[in-house]
Amino acid sequence: MHKLKLFTVFYKSTLTLSVLFSITIAVIGGGLGFITVFGIAFMTGGWVLSLYYKEVTHKNEYVYYQNMGIAKSTLVISCILVNIIIGAICIIYDHA
Amino acid sequence: MTMPDILEVDSVTKRYSERIILSDIYLKCTTGDIVGLFGRNGTGKSTLLKIIFGIEEADNKFVKINGQKLSSQSRGFREISYLSQDTFLPNNITVLEVIKLTLNQKNVDSFSSDAILKPFLSNKINSLSGGELRYLEIKLLLSLPSKFVLLDEPFNGISPLLIESVIGLIKSSSKSKGIIITDHDYHSVLNVMNRSYLLYDGSLKEINSREDLVNWGYLNAYT
Numbered sequence: 001m002h003k004l005k006l007f008t009v010f011y012k013s014t015l016t017l018s019v020l021f022s023i024t025i026a027v028i029g030g031g032l033g034f035i036t037v038f039g040i041a042f043m044t045g046g047w048v049l050s051l052y053y054k055e056v057t058h059k060n061e062y063v064y065y066q067n068m069g070i071a072k073s074t075l076v077i078s079c080i081l082v083n084i085i086i087g088a089i090c091i092i093y094d095h096a
Numbered sequence: 097m098t099m100p101d102i103l104e105v106d107s108v109t110k111r112y113s114e115r116i117i118l119s120d121i122y123l124k125c126t127t128g129d130i131v132g133l134f135g136r137n138g139t140g141k142s143t144l145l146k147i148i149f150g151i152e153e154a155d156n157k158f159v160k161i162n163g164q165k166l167s168s169q170s171r172g173f174r175e176i177s178y179l180s181q182d183t184f185l186p187n188n189i190t191v192l193e194v195i196k197l198t199l200n201q202k203n204v205d206s207f208s209s210d211a212i213l214k215p216f217l218s219n220k221i222n223s224l225s226g227g228e229l230r231y232l233e234i235k236l237l238l239s240l241p242s243k244f245v246l247l248d249e250p251f252n253g254i255s256p257l258l259i260e261s262v263i264g265l266i267k268s269s270s271k272s273k274g275i276i277i278t279d280h281d282y283h284s285v286l287n288v289m290n291r292s293y294l295l296y297d298g299s300l301k302e303i304n305s306r307e308d309l310v311n312w313g314y315l316n317a318y319t
Contacts, residue, residue: 005197013188063184066151067237068198069173 006068010075011082013061017053018046018083035094043087047080100126101243103176103274105148106158110140117143118154119298125274127243130266132285132292133278134303134314139295141278142181145246148276149178161243177242181249183229187222191232194221198236207239212261227254234262238269245273251281263288282309 025041026034054061062072108121117140125131135141146152148159150172159166166172185194195207195217208217212231216224224232234250247266251259259281266275266288279285285292292303294312301312309315 009186009189009197013186058187060180060182060184061186063151063178063180064186066149066173067177067184067240071173072151 003068003070006065006070007075007078010061010065011079013058014047014050014054014079017050018042021049022046033094035090039087039090039094041087042090043084046087047083051076051079100128101274102126102160102162103148103244104158104160104163105144106160107156108144108147108154108158109156110143110147110152110154116298118147118295121298121300123148123276123293123300125244125276127272127274128270129274129291130270130289131274131276132282132289132303133276133295134282134285134292134309135278135295136314140298141295142248144295145178145248145276145278149173149176149246151178174241175243177237177240177245179233179237179245179247179250181252183226183233185221185229185233185236187220190218190220191224192217194232195236199239203239207235210235212258227258230254231258231262235265238265238273243273245269245275247275247277247279249279250277251279251284259284282315 019042022038022041022045025045026038029037031037032040062075065075066072103125105121105123108118109116110118121144123131123144133141133144143152147154147157150159150166159172161175166175189197191213192208196204199207208214212228213235216228221229230250230253234247237245237247250262250266254262263284266277269275277285277289286306293300294303294309294314296312296314301308303309306315310317
């Protein structure tokens with residue numbers, strides 16, 4: 001439960017950029033439908049951009065989570081998985 | 097009386113390209129120890145701490161706690177805490193939130209009643225001054241259940257009064273923890289440590305007095 005709280009704080013710190021990127025892509029290239037394009041962008045470029053931004057500007061924050069017993073690889077993989085799941089839900093919802 | 101826990105770092109070798117930074121380093125720290133680690137810029141002090149913590153690869157290393165090799169990174173994270181040179185707390189939450197996120201509920205109230213931190217509890221981490229943030233980071237790390245703490249430049253950028261408070265925190269925590277400190281503020285390190293080494297030319301030299309630091313060329317004789 002405690003590790004879930006830690007992951008939530010980490011994930012929230014990546015979310016703004018992911019969402020902004022995905023909305024922008026959905027607005028620009030929404031031919032497949034806004035929600036579908038949002039979902040595709042969120043599960044691909046969204047996490048790439050937000051994790052890259054974290055790496056460039058706040059790389060040292062990983063030390064906090066390491067001190068709390070969570071490896072950087074665990075945070076990164078979890079973040080990617082959550083984005084893929086949310087993106088997939090968007091796509092499925094849009095085609096349901 | 098309980099036996100002290102022992103952190104042993106053995107055979108640490110690290111090279112960048114052809115330059116050997118660390119050469120067959122051996123370092124031992126037991127709970128109750130405060131070990132000072134001196135060295136000029138670029139001699140590998142921070143690299144050594146990162147290797148011990150497990151976030152920097154070494155060409156060769158053995159890190160053992162109570163004779164058992166740390167088999168996984170996550171076990172190392174549980175047993176050892178690490179203060180990096182640069183600030184590391186998530187800056188999108190408040191001081192109180194980070195305290196609650198880091199500590200057990202039963203420790204939150206006593207931690208939050210700290211006179212230095214109390215005025216800032218509702219402030220976001222990114223609004224703290226460098227000194228306040230450093231104090232918070234050090235106090236949080238020393239409050240974790242880990243047996244060993246590696247402090248990389250804990251006195252950097254903090255005022256003399258806060259340095260006194262940090263020294264007090266380190267001394268009181270050393271009753272139950274082993275602490276390794278590296279900092280260029282050698283006065284403060286000498287004030288707090290009970291053993292010290294100088295990292296010189298890739299090797300650790302035992303330091304027994306200020307004169308040893310002068311003899312190894314770390315301090316000027318008239319400093």
